[in-house]
Amino acid sequence: MLYHAIEAQYLALTPFRIAADTWRNLLAHPHNPLSETTLHRAGAAAFEILGRAARRHGRPEFGIGSVTIDGETVPIREKLIHGEPFCRLIQFERVLEKPRADPKILLVAPLSGHFATLVRDTVESLLVSHDVYVTDWQDAREVPLSDGRFGFADYVDVLRRCIGHIGPGVNMLAICQPAPASIVATALMAEAKDPLTPRNLIIMGGPVDTRVGTTEVTRLAQSHPISAFETAAVHNVPPIHPGAGRRVYPGLLQLTGFMSLNPDRHLKAHIDFLWAHAKGDDQFASSHRRFYEEYLAVMDLDAQFYLDTVSIVFQEHALMNGRLKHRGHLVDPKAIRNVGLMTVEGGRDDITGAGQCHAAQALCSSIPDKLRLQVTEEKVGHYGLFSGRSWRERISPAIGAFIRGNKAS
Numbered sequence: 001m002l003y004h005a006i007e008a009q010y011l012a013l014t015p016f017r018i019a020a021d022t023w024r025n026l027l028a029h030p031h032n033p034l035s036e037t038t039l040h041r042a043g044a045a046a047f048e049i050l051g052r053a054a055r056r057h058g059r060p061e062f063g064i065g066s067v068t069i070d071g072e073t074v075p076i077r078e079k080l081i082h083g084e085p086f087c088r089l090i091q092f093e094r095v096l097e098k099p100r101a102d103p104k105i106l107l108v109a110p111l112s113g114h115f116a117t118l119v120r121d122t123v124e125s126l127l128v129s130h131d132v133y134v135t136d137w138q139d140a141r142e143v144p145l146s147d148g149r150f151g152f153a154d155y156v157d158v159l160r161r162c163i164g165h166i167g168p169g170v171n172m173l174a175i176c177q178p179a180p181a182s183i184v185a186t187a188l189m190a191e192a193k194d195p196l197t198p199r200n201l202i203i204m205g206g207p208v209d210t211r212v213g214t215t216e217v218t219r220l221a222q223s224h225p226i227s228a229f230e231t232a233a234v235h236n237v238p239p240i241h242p243g244a245g246r247r248v249y250p251g252l253l254q255l256t257g258f259m260s261l262n263p264d265r266h267l268k269a270h271i272d273f274l275w276a277h278a279k280g281d282d283q284f285a286s287s288h289r290r291f292y293e294e295y296l297a298v299m300d301l302d303a304q305f306y307l308d309t310v311s312i313v314f315q316e317h318a319l320m321n322g323r324l325k326h327r328g329h330l331v332d333p334k335a336i337r338n339v340g341l342m343t344v345e346g347g348r349d350d351i352t353g354a355g356q357c358h359a360a361q362a363l364c365s366s367i368p369d370k371l372r373l374q375v376t377e378e379k380v381g382h383y384g385l386f387s388g389r390s391w392r393e394r395i396s397p398a399i400g401a402f403i404r405g406n407k408a409s
Contacts, residue, residue: 024048060117060297064092067127082165085147088136089162092127103403104131104170106162110177111137113254113298119175121387125396133166139299141243152308153326159185163196171403172198175386176352179206180319183360184331191335200340200403205352205385207313208360209320213353221314229310234303249306251298336364340371340406344395346385347378373402
């Protein structure tokens with residue numbers, strides 16, 4: 001019934017959205033002699049906010065057409081390396097005149113409600129000095145039920161298959177949610193002495209140990225039994241979608257949860273946008289617009305993966321307690337030895353609390369100190385770890401230096 005209610009809501013809001021878009025266009029039209037006045041610019045911004053709230057936001061595009069390398073503009077093209085029902089492995093191929101022996105990096109985008117395009121800024125920065133591959137997760141409501149369920153173990157298997165398609169010498173960068181799975185995949189490959197074991201593992205803002213650094217996310221996940229989450233958050237995809245009958249955690253519920261974590265911050269951001277637009281600060285307004293077009297685009301998660309994550313990561317703490325099994329095999333993070341480990345946290349991260357990500361350092365206790373790096377950006381929030389000025393000017397260069405300076409193999 002939830003899906004039907006969502007569709008009915010979008011339908012009911014259509015006249016409202018059309019009216020808001022119409023008024024915005026009238027106020028901002030270049031032939032309107034008052035379009036550049038403060039009052040009209042503020043009005044146009046207000047109607048834009050209203051129209052955006054009432055609009056369905058589809059899957060965004062990465063839209064990275066080129067990057068600048070050594071002062072030269074280099075075209076970028078997206079190349080499908082491997083495809084399966086729940087994930088596509090995309091290479092952002094740099095069309096270079098002369099080949100470069102840059103490190104290969106698998107960017108594991110979070111599967112927590114947003115599309116992989118959320119890490120667009122991350123990809124764009126890394127492309128300057130890396131050969132970049134990205135896990136492009138698929139919307140579960142678009143995956144036919146005949147393709148089976150998708151749980152935590154399946155996620156780990158996908159990471160291993162992606163590494164297999166990239167080849168030796170991969171550096172794996174996991175942002176937020178995939179941190180535990182990336183450790184599991186690396187540990188299994190290291191224990192099997194797989195020659196494709198990642199050379200370096202970089203984890204940013206990941207919930208490795210959710211027993212520390214309490215946030216609203218961990219508080220909610222640990223305050224209710226798993227059955228409560230299944231009852232309240234899991235719904236069936238209706239026949240109007242390819243994934244009809246699949247049990248999912250709907251994107252709209254996730255978005256509501258995201259927004260409720262910081263309602264004051266989102267309200268302030270929209271007020272700032274209104275005044276910036278009114279004053280003619282188009283750069284700020286454009287940045288705000290890009291962020292929320294991305295932020296409001298959400299996708300459904302397979303229910304099995306959602307419930308597995310809540311149970312394994314937030315309630316059982318199975319990886320930290322040494323009780324996590326993959327396909328019946330006990331996972332041993334101590335098997336990770338000759339792999340570089342870099343952990344990055346934000347001092348203002350209100351999603352992944354202080355110490356949750358750095359806990360990977362103690363968990364992977366067999367790694368020599370010379371192959372470790374622990375970084376905390378005190379003035380950075382969760383999203384600032386992988387996008388924005390701090391990411392581009394400090395975090396990204398530090399990751400590049402760590403990868404190139406690490407002699408692990």
